[in-house]
Amino acid sequence: MSAFDPDQIHVPAGHFIQGRLIPAPADQAQDVLRPSDGHAYASLPMAQADLVDEAVEGAYTAWRGTDWARRPPRERARVLRRWADLVEADAPTLAPLEAVGSTRPVRDALAWDVPFTADGLRFFAEYADKLGGDVAATRTDHLGMTVAEPYGVVGAITPWNFPLVMASWKVGAALAAGNAVVLKPSELTPFSVLRLAELAVQAGVPAGIFNIVQGDGRVAGAALTRHPRIAKMTFTGSTATGAAIMAACAQHGPKPVTLELGGKSPQLVFDDAPDLERLAGVIAGAITGNAGQVCVAGSRLIVQKGIAAALVAAVAKRFAAHRPGATWDPDATLPPIISRAQALRIDAIVQRAVQAGSVSTSGGLRGNVCGTGSYYLPTLIEGVDAGNPAVLEEIFGPVLTVQTFDTEEEGLALAAHPHYGLAAGVHTANINRALRAMRALSAGTVWINRYGRSNDFVIPTGGYHQSGIGKDLGRQAVEANQRLKSVLIDFGMPG
Ligand code: NAD
Numbered sequence: 097m098s099a100f101d102p103d104q105i106h107v108p109a110g111h112f113i114q115g116r117l118i119p120a121p122a123d124q125a126q127d128v129l130r131p132s133d134g135h136a137y138a139s140l141p142m143a144q145a146d147l148v149d150e151a152v153e154g155a156y157t158a159w160r161g162t163d164w165a166r167r168p169p170r171e172r173a174r175v176l177r178r179w180a181d182l183v184e185a186d187a188p189t190l191a192p193l194e195a196v197g198s199t200r201p202v203r204d205a206l207a208w209d210v211p212f213t214a215d216g217l218r219f220f221a222e223y224a225d226k227l228g229g230d231v232a233a234t235r236t237d238h239l240g241m242t243v244a245e246p247y248g249v250v251g252a253i254t255p256w257n258f259p260l261v262m263a264s265w266k267v268g269a270a271l272a273a274g275n276a277v278v279l280k281p282s283e284l285t286p287f288s289v290l291r292l293a294e295l296a297v298q299a300g301v302p303a304g305i306f307n308i309v310q311g312d313g314r315v316a317g318a319a320l321t322r323h324p325r326i327a328k329m330t331f332t333g334s335t336a337t338g339a340a341i342m343a344a345c346a347q348h349g350p351k352p353v354t355l356e357l358g359g360k361s362p363q364l365v366f367d368d369a370p371d372l373e374r375l376a377g378v379i380a381g382a383i384t385g386n387a388g389q390v391c392v393a394g395s396r397l398i399v400q401k402g403i404a405a406a407l408v409a410a411v412a413k414r415f416a417a418h419r420p421g422a423t424w425d426p427d428a429t430l431p432p433i434i435s436r437a438q439a440l441r442i443d444a445i446v447q448r449a450v451q452a453g454s455v456s457t458s459g460g461l462r463g464n465v466c467g468t469g470s471y472y473l474p475t476l477i478e479g480v481d482a483g484n485p486a487v488l489e490e491i492f493g494p495v496l497t498v499q500t501f502d503t504e505e506e507g508l509a510l511a512a513h514p515h516y517g518l519a520a521g522v523h524t525a526n527i528n529r530a531l532r533a534m535r536a537l538s539a540g541t542v543w544i545n546r547y548g549r550s551n552d553f554v555i556p557t558g559g560y561h562q563s564g565i566g567k568d569l570g571r572q573a574v575e576a577n578q579r580l581k582s583v584l585i586d587f588g589m590p591g
Contacts, residue, residue, distance in 0.1 A: 120142070131470070475496070520543070
C-alpha cells in the first residue's frame, strides 16, 4: 500500500510574484518528471529575463513601499513565527507535495523536512531583534556606532536535494533581517516552495516580499544574479555553478554572495572507536541517507587497519539490506536518484573508478524498481588510491570509497581533500586524538563520534576551500543578510 497516491496530489505550478501564483502560458512550460517513476506530473513555467525583471522590480517596490523593513523587529518575528506554525500545521499537504517531486521519502518529509523547515523559520524569527549593531569606543564627546540594515532585495538560488529546507534557510534568514527575496528553486524540484510562499502570505508577509521565479539556471538564475536591484546573492548548489554566480556578482555589482557548495567529506575512523555495530550504522547512514544526495554525505571512509575488515563487512551488510522504492512507498528505505542523467553520471564515475584499479563490491545502477525511475544501490569501492576518481569527485549518490591507514598522521593525510572542505567525521574514544583531528581537518564542519547535523540551528554550516564562502544557519546567516552603517555623532558643541 502507498503512503499516498502520487496521481492525486494537487501540484501548484507557476511563478509566485506579488503574493500570487502566476501560471505560465503553455508554450513557456516544460514537463517535470517524478524521480520515483519518471512520470511527467506537472509543467514548469520557464522564466525569461523579462519576467525575472518584473519579479525583482516588484520585490523592490514592495520592500520600499511596505513597512516590512521598518516595522518593529518583534512584529516581523511574530509574522515569521506564524508562518512557521502554518508550515507545521500544513504537513499533511506539504510532505506529500515535497515527496512526489523530489527524492525525499514522504515518511522523512513528515518526520524531518517539514518540522525542520518550520523550526528553521522560528530560529531566524528569534534573531529579528537580536542583531542591531554596536557602540564603538570613541572619545567621550562622540558617539560612534554601527546600525545593522537590510540590503533590500536578496536573490536566492537553491538546489534540488532538500527543496523546502534549503529554501527556508535562505528565505528565513533574509526576511528576518528585513529584506525582500526573489527565490529561484531548482528546475528539478520547483513546486513545494510555492506552497511555502502561499503560507508566508497567509501568515502576513506582505505581498511582493517573498517571490519565486521558475526556470533554467542559465537563463532565469543568471538573470536574477545579474539584476541591478539584487543587492546580495545567496546560493546553494554545485561548486561550478557557485563559481559562475560569484563571477557574475563581481561583474554586475560587485555584490556580496554566500555560497554553499559541493563536498567530498571523509569519515575518519580510528580503531579505538567504540561499538562497531552502532558505528557501522552511522557510517552507512551518512552515505545512504537521501541515496547519498546530500552535500555533507560522508562519502570517503578512512579507517585504521585494525578494525577495517570488520567495519567494512558491517557497513556492507547494512548496504545490502536497503530496499529501493518510490518516495510514496512506506516500505522503501532507499529513494530514487533525482534524474536518469544523474544516475548515469554516478555510474560513469564508479566505472572509471574500477578501470583505475579499484574494486566495486556491491550495488550499482538498478532499473525497473518503479516505472522508469532511476535507483542506485549502495556501493562500496575498495582498494582506491588518493588519485582515484571516486575519491576525488563529488558523486552525489550512495557510493562509499574505503581507504585504510596505520598511523594518525596517515589517516589525517588521507582525509584531506585537494579541493573540498565541507564536512568531516572523526570516530575515536581518545579525546586528545579527536581534538587533534578536529584542528587538523580543513573543513567547515567537524563531527566527532556522530555524523550529520542536529536540530541546533545555532550551529552555522558552510564550507572551506571550494566547498563555499560564508555560512547558512546560526547568527552568521542573519548577519550575512545585513549590512552595517557606521554612524559618528559629535555632541561636544554646546546645544
Ligand atoms: P546546480 O549547481 O546544478 O544547481 C543549483 C541551482 O543553480 C539550480 O537552481 C540551478 O537552476 C541554478 N543554476 C544553474 N546554473 C546557473 C547559472 N549559471 N546561474 C545561476 N543559477 C544557475 O546544483 P544541483 O545539482 O541542483 O545540486 C547539487 C549540488 O548542490 C551538489 O554539488 C551539492 O553538494 C550542492 N549542495 C550544497 C549544499 C551545502 O550546503 N553546501 C547543500 C545542498 C546541495
